[in-house]
Structures are given as structure tokens and as C-alpha cells.
Amino acid sequence: MAELRRVGDICHGCRLCFNLCPSFRELFRRIDEKEEAVENLSKGDFKSVVLLCYDCKLCFPKCPYTPPHNYQLDFPRLMIWARALWGRRGLRERLLEDPDRLGRLGTPVAPLANWINRLGVTRRLLEKVVGIHRRAVLPAFSPRTFAAWHRRRLRQEGARAGANGKVLLFYTCLVNYHEPEVGQAAVRVLEHNEVEVVCPAQRCCGMPYLDTGNLQAAVKRARYNVEALLPYVRAGYTIVSPGPSCSLMLRQEYPELLSSPEAREVASQTQDLCEYLMRLNAQGKLRRDWTPLQERILYHHPCHLQVQNIGRKSWDLLALISEREVGCVTQCSGHDGTWSMKREYHELSHQIGGKLYSRVRESSGSLVACDCSLAQKQITQGTGQKAVHPILLVARAYGLEGEERNGKAQAK
Numbered sequence: 001m002a003e004l005r006r007v008g009d010i011c012h013g014c015r016l017c018f019n020l021c022p023s024f025r026e027l028f029r030r031i032d033e034k035e036e037a038v039e040n041l042s043k044g045d046f047k048s049v050v051l052l053c054y055d056c057k058l059c060f061p062k063c064p065y066t067p068p069h070n071y072q073l074d075f076p077r078l079m080i081w082a083r084a085l086w087g088r089r090g091l092r093e094r095l096l097e098d099p100d101r102l103g104r105l106g107t108p109v110a111p112l113a114n115w116i117n118r119l120g121v122t123r124r125l126l127e128k129v130v131g132i133h134r135r136a137v138l139p140a141f142s143p144r145t146f147a148a149w150h151r152r153r154l155r156q157e158g159a160r161a162g163a164n165g166k167v168l169l170f171y172t173c174l175v176n177y178h179e180p181e182v183g184q185a186a187v188r189v190l191e192h193n194e195v196e197v198v199c200p201a202q203r204c205c206g207m208p209y210l211d212t213g214n215l216q217a218a219v220k221r222a223r224y225n226v227e228a229l230l231p232y233v234r235a236g237y238t239i240v241s242p243g244p245s246c247s248l249m250l251r252q253e254y255p256e257l258l259s260s261p262e263a264r265e266v267a268s269q270t271q272d273l274c275e276y277l278m279r280l281n282a283q284g285k286l287r288r289d290w291t292p293l294q295e296r297i298l299y300h301h302p303c304h305l306q307v308q309n310i311g312r313k314s315w316d317l318l319a320l321i322s323e324r325e326v327g328c329v330t331q332c333s334g335h336d337g338t339w340s341m342k343r344e345y346h347e348l349s350h351q352i353g354g355k356l357y358s359r360v361r362e363s364s365g366s367l368v369a370c371d372c373s374l375a376q377k378q379i380t381q382g383t384g385q386k387a388v389h390p391i392l393l394v395a396r397a398y399g400l401e402g403e404e405r406n407g408k409a410q411a412k
């Protein structure tokens with residue numbers, strides 16, 4: 001409570017984030033109601049602020065008081081710690097926090113699981129009993145995992161050496177169990193650019209555990225992945241991930257969670273997928289044998305890439321492969337991990353996504369690209385326009401569509 005009061009007081013004096021999210025609006029409303037004195041706020045006041053934080057992290061780069069400033073203010077991390085202390089971990093949280101477990105259960109029976117998930121009666125039950133909103137989009141299970149696809153490819157075609165680099169693809173649980181076409185496109189594009197790709201055993205990065213406040217489990221996941229990835233880092237591989245939240249976990253959260261030199265080593269060699277491709281481009285190693293895309297493209301820059309401070313690499317890459325100007329929109333989609341799936345926040349999450357939806361509607365007829373799988377789903381639900389990962393459009397420009405669905409097909 002003392003730290004929440006200290007930070008609350010600094011924020012009260014600053015108020016720069018007043019319109020950033022419901023969490024700050026709630027904080028300032030409650031302070032104003034209580035004679036503008038943070039010391040008058042109760043645990044219940046702070047708790048409602050904490051539960052409205054959906055961990056987009058956008059307040060961190062905006063804040064002038066983050067380390068090394070002597071205020072040492074890290075609002076998003078404070079919210080994570082408070083959630084660990086106060087967050088409710090019921091059946092819903094246990095279900096949503098382990099996507100690997102859900103994937104292992106759903107993938108072998110994908111058609112049946114997807115059919116059941118679409119039934120109105122199932123959704124009403126899930127809402128009533130578990131607390132998952134009946135209109136929340138649940139990612140459909142793929143009948144075959146990305147890891148299985150990659151193993152078969154290795155058996156059939158063998159490993160390919162790469163003259164331009166060596167990459168360990170941290171493919172993410174969403175790609176593995178739900179969207180293997182994104183991982184397949186990543187492998188094809190990287191190999192086309194003479195980059196060796198390996199995909200060793202790995203587990204979910206653990207971000208969903210931070211959402212539910214299960215810090216112990218997040219630390220366990222971080223430890224497992226650092227141990228699994230470290231030998232590859234030491235052998236000269238760069239870790240590359242198509243998932244913004246997952247690369248953020250490896251880069252920024254693992255060193256905090258583990259405080260170990262090994263975690264920092266892994267973090268230092270982790271990059272976002274499009275960031276890696278743009279580095280190849282800067283070195284003159286990115287092949288230019290694509291056919292430029294003719295459609296207009298609108299790119300949504302996800303919050304968890306914005307806070308990595310790497311610029312808009314996917315936007316740059318899309319601009320390279322496109323004949324036409326590529327638009328960019330930075331407003332939060334409001335999905336943020338599992339927050340939008342929750343019964344009590346789903347409607348609010350679509351209100352948060354409102355500004356982004358307006359931009360998408362204004363550019364109707366454009367292809368919509370976004371690196372974050374959950375933001376894609378939120379955009380699609382909020383606007384009716386399909387959003388896809390930029391790598392699918394890159395693969396399409398190279399003519400590298402394989403058995404995976406291509407960007408054009410998905411965009412329809």
C-alpha cells in the first residue's frame with residue numbers, strides 16, 4: 001500500500017496519463033472524490049485501479065519518472081505486483097493463464113473443440129459459470145501444430161544452412177496451436193533470405209500469468225525458456241519472435257523476473273521478426289525479388305511493440321513491399337492479453353478500441369496488418385475487417401505461399 005500511495009501521489013501531481021486508460025481515470029476520479037488526498041484512498045480504491053489496468057504498458061515510455069530518475073516509477077510493473085497480491089484467481093484465470101495446456105487439449109480434437117466453442121449454449125455457460133464474455137473471440141484450434149509442421153518439414157527437406165544468419169524462432173503458443181500459417185510464413189521468408197531457422201522445444205512465454213497475477217508460474221516459465229534458449233544464443237543464434245508480447249517478455253520481463261545474467265543474455269539476443277528482417281535489409285541482405293503488393297495497407301502498431309523502442313519495423317517492411325503508401329495507426333485495440341475476454345471488461349475493451357476502429361473504417365478496402373494476434377481479432381470483431389500478421393503479406397509478395405493461408409485469402 002505504501003508504494004501504491006507513493007506512486008499515486010506522484011501521478012496525482014503529474015496527471016500526464018489522465019486520458020490514457022480507464023485505470024488512470026479511475027485513480028484520478030477517486031483522488032478527486034477524496035478531497036484530492038492520496039492518503040485518503042483505501043485498499044478498495046487502489047484495487048479498482050489495479051483491476052482496470054490491462055498491461056498495455058503505454059504509460060511507461062510516456063512517464064518522465066521511470067528509472068534512472070530517482071522516483072524509480074514503473075506504473076505497469078506496480079500493477080503486476082498489486083495484481084499478484086490482490087487479483088482473484090478463479091476458474092477463469094486458471095483456464096486462461098496456460099495456453100499450452102489449452103492447446104494440447106484442443107488441437108488433437110480441433111474440429112470438435114471449435115464447433116463446441118462456437119455454440120451459443122457453450123458461450124452462455126462459459127459466461128455464466130467461468131466469466132468469459134459470450135462475444136469474446138476464442139482463437140480457433142488448428143488441427144496440426146506449427147511445431148509438428150516444422151518437424152515434418154525437417155524430416156522431409158532437411159536443415160538448411162543460412163549464409164545470412166541463424167535464427168531460433170520463438171514461435172509463440174498462439175502460432176503453435178492456433179495460427180501455424182504465421183510461423184510457416186516466417187520460416188519461408190527467413191529461409192528465402194538465406195537465414196537458417198531452428199525451432200527447439202519451448203513453452204508459452206508466461207505473459208498470461210502476469211495477467212492473472214500468478215508470478216510464481218511466470219518465473220517458472222521464464223526459467224524453463226531461458227534454459228532452453230541459452231545454448232542456442234551461445235551458439236550464435238538470434239531469437240526472433242512474431243509475437244509482440246512474447247518478445248517483450250523475453251526482452252524486458254525475464255531479466256526482471258529472474259535477475260540472472262543468463263536471462264539478460266537471452267534478452268540481449270531477442271528481436272521481433274520484422275525488426276530482424278529490417279536489420280537484414282540495412283545490411284543489404286534482404287532479397288528484393290518480391291512483386292510489390294497493389295492494395296492499400298493500414299498497419300496497426302501494437303502497444304507491446306511500441307514499448308520495445310525499436311521503431312515501426314513492420315510498417316517499414318510493409319512500405320518496402322508495397323506499391324502504395326502504407327498507413328499506420330497506433331491507438332490501443334483494448335484487447336490486451338485476456339482482459340477483453342473477461343465478462344466485466346469486454347464491452348469496455350471495445351470502447352477503448354473505438355479510435356482504432358474509426359481509422360480502420362476510414363480506410364475501408366485496405367488490407368489491415370497487425371503483429372499482435374489478439375489485437376487482430378479485436379480489430380476484426382470491432383470493424384468487420386480482417387487483420388493479418390504482416391509476415392503473411394511479406395510471404396505473399398515473395399510468392400512464398402505454401403499450404404498456409406496467405407494474407408490475401410485471410411484478408412477477405
Ligand code: SF4
Nearest residue numbers: 011014015016017063
Ligand atoms: S505514470 Fe508517470 S507520466 Fe503517467 S501520470 Fe504517473 S507520473 Fe505522470
Ligand code: SF4
Nearest residue numbers: 021053054056057059
Ligand atoms: S499499463 Fe496500460 S492499462 Fe496499465 S496503467 Fe499503464 S496505460 Fe493504463
